[in-house]
Amino acid sequence: MQLGFDAMPRRLIKVTPSRLSTWVDCPRRFRMAYLDRPTPPRGGAWAHSTLGAVVHNALRAFFDLPVAKRTPEAAVALVGQHWSDEGFAGPTQAAEYRTRAAGWVADYVAENDVSMDPVGLERWVSAPVGTIVAEGRVDRIDERDGEVVIIDYKTGRSALTTDDARSSQALALYVLAARRTLRRPCTRVELHHLPTGTVAAWEHTEESLTRHRTRAEEAAEEFHLATDTLNAGGDPDVLFPAQVGRQCSWCDFRRSCQEGQAAGPAMESWAMLAPLG
Structure with missing residues (x-):
């Protein structure tokens, strides 16, 4: 007996946490980020994202060092090596947060066991x-x-x-x-x-x-179906509606979304930094 197409195994849907959270937050942003070609222009860098990336990169480089060289001083130096001023209000603000990030990383490696090599x-x-x-x-x-x-x-x-x-x-x-x-x-x-x-x-x-896993499967099925329907000629605005809210103030695709622009004023690129103090 020959199996029909309905009996064929389904193709698994590849998902990352970023894809899933983008779909749940705003289907239109999902379409712009992952489906539209060419990709609509994105906004500029965000200072809090720059800060997070610097800390992540410094800690990765730190654990690549031999154990004997994993010192707080080395951690501070790595923050400096990976630093970027992108998204900050200016050099003065950037320098203040660079000092703060160096302190975070130095304290982290001083207060935790860093002698074991990560997997x-x-x-x-x-x-x-x-x-x-x-x-x-x-x-x-x-x-x-x-x-x-x-x-x-x-x-x-x-x-x-x-x-x-x-x-x-x-x-x-x-x-x-x-x-x-x-x-x-x-x-x-x-x-x-x-x-x-x-x-x-x-x-x-x-x-x-x-x-x-079940929630991830449900979201993946939703965006997979919407994508297939779009490819078959479906209306992108119906399949991928804008989810309007506070997040529109810092959306990377704000300039390409009228609903997002109408939701409220754009946020300054350094507004989500933790206050200094």
Whole structure:
């Protein structure tokens, strides 16, 4: 008996945490970021994103150093090497936050055990799970007692909580992908908030991972169907409507979205920095 097309296995949908969160936040921004060609022009750099990237890059380079050279002084020097003024109000503000970032990183390496080599730094992980292929780049993966731990650095304005770690779909998908990629057990996720020196952690169960996976599968099916319908000639504004809200003030595609512009004034590129003090 010959199988019909309905019996053929479905193609898995590749997803990253960024794609999923963009779709949920605003389908129009998803279309502009991932489907429109040429891609609409993006806005300029954001100071808080620059700050976060510098800290991430400095810590990656730090753990690439031999253990004997992993000192707070080395961490401060790496912040300087990776620094950028993009998005800041000017050189004075940039210099103030450069000093702050150097202090965060120096305190972090002084107060934590940095003698162990991570299993992965900026490691790409990918695995089929259910109807999707979950993939993405993890800031750091440690090994503890035969299991791997997913670590995500954060530099935002506020300290993070256990609920933040528990509810993070990105971290849950990284767990699922890391298990397959590294072939090791993995349940623990950690958010390392450098400004406060705190760690928010969560131990996932199979049930909690399944809940995250199911939500990811539902969102992936939605944007996959919308994309297929668009390719078949569907109306882009109907399939990918603008989700208007406060986020329109800092959307990278604001200049190409009339609804977003009407939602409120544009935010200054340094407005989401934590206040100095």
